[in-house]
Amino acid sequence: KQEVTQIPAALSVPEGENLVLNCSFTDSAIYNLQWFRQDPGKGLTSLLLIQSSQREQTSGRLNASLDKSSGRSTLYIAASQPGDSATYLCASLIFLSSGSARQLTFGSGTQLTVLP
Amino acid sequence: NAGVTQTPKFQVLKTGQSMTLQCAQDMNHEYMSWYRQDPGMGLRLIHYSVGAGITDQGEVPNGYNVSRSTTEDFPLRLLSAAPSQTSVYFCASSSPLAYPYEQYFGPGTRLTVT
Numbered sequence: 001k002q003e004v005t006q007i008p009a010a011l012s013v014p015e016g017e018n019l020v021l022n023c024s025f026t027d028s029a030i031y032n033l034q035w036f037r038q039d040p041g042k043g044l045t046s047l048l049l050i051q052s053s054q055r056e057q058t059s060g061r062l063n064a065s066l067d068k069s070s071g072r073s074t075l076y077i078a079a080s081q082p083g084d085s086a087t088y089l090c091a092s093l094i095f096l097s098s099g100s101a102r103q104l105t106f107g108s109g110t111q112l113t114v115l116p
Numbered sequence: 117n118a119g120v121t122q123t124p125k126f127q128v129l130k131t132g133q134s135m136t137l138q139c140a141q142d143m144n145h146e147y148m149s150w151y152r153q154d155p156g157m158g159l160r161l162i163h164y165s166v167g168a169g170i171t172d173q174g175e176v177p178n179g180y181n182v183s184r185s186t187t188e189d190f191p192l193r194l195l196s197a198a199p200s201q202t203s204v205y206f207c208a209s210s211s212p213l214a215y216p217y218e219q220y221f222g223p224g225t226r227l228t229v230t
Contacts, residue, residue: 004158031217043206043223089158093217102147103174104208104219106158 002027002094006107013080014115021075021110023090028068031102035064035075036089038109044089048075080114087111117142120222122207128228129197137192137225139207145220147210148190152176152203153224159206165190197229 003026013019023033032051036044048057048064050073056065063076073090087109095102123138141148149164161174165184179201181193190209194201207222 009156034219036221041226044221046218046220049218091158091219093219102210102217103161103164104149104151104159106151106160108156108158 002030002092002103002105004090004092004105004107006088006090006110008110009108010111010113012113012115015080015082017080017114018076018078019080019112021077021088021090021112023073023075023107025071025073025092025105027092027094028071030068030092030094032093033064033066033073034091034093034104035062035073036091038087038089040086047088077112080112082114082116084114085112119143120207120209120220122205122222122225124225125223126226128230129194130230131197131199133194133197135194135197137194137205137207137227139190139192139222140188141190141207141209141220142188143209143211143220144187145209145211146187147217148184149174149208149219150180150182150190150192151206151208153206154203162192162205194227199229201227202229203227 005024034049035047050066061078089109091104091106120141146167150162151159153159163182165171205225208219210219
């Protein structure tokens, strides 16, 4: 059974700092890994998706990396801003043994606070 | 495209009541799923469907029922609500033909069972 872990559970940084959020998974046979942002009381916003054949993806100040062999992904946020304050979730996609069915397994998230 | 829509946004139920959470998508996605999110936790899979007429259980299926009569709709039924079902429910969809199978999420339904 796939397990996804995110460390730390909470992180507080001053504005302008570069930071890294960590995600680890136990089953390396993933098809992709997605990073989501969730604001309090809101739904999920997809930030980046890394295909299993890729090593990293970039979008603006965000860069996500994937190392399947070690079961790790990181989300790098450059020059953090107070507007980046949210919970960040990572999720790995695997195919179930039944064939076409797939399961997205989520970590419990890192709650980020960027202080002005 | 509206994407994935969910209704209602908020709901309060009494223990023992039943209700249906609605989910619809207009992207012609074959794969749809329901997740619940509890405080401080990630999302956990309740039920999923790989196409009309085909459904299966996820990680936490007890107390929930689903059916898939059309490609567009995937309702989640609570048969007899319990306080343990207080949670935020998310519906998601994706296409099996569109690698890398990105999942699209609805805005969620916040359910409180008293």
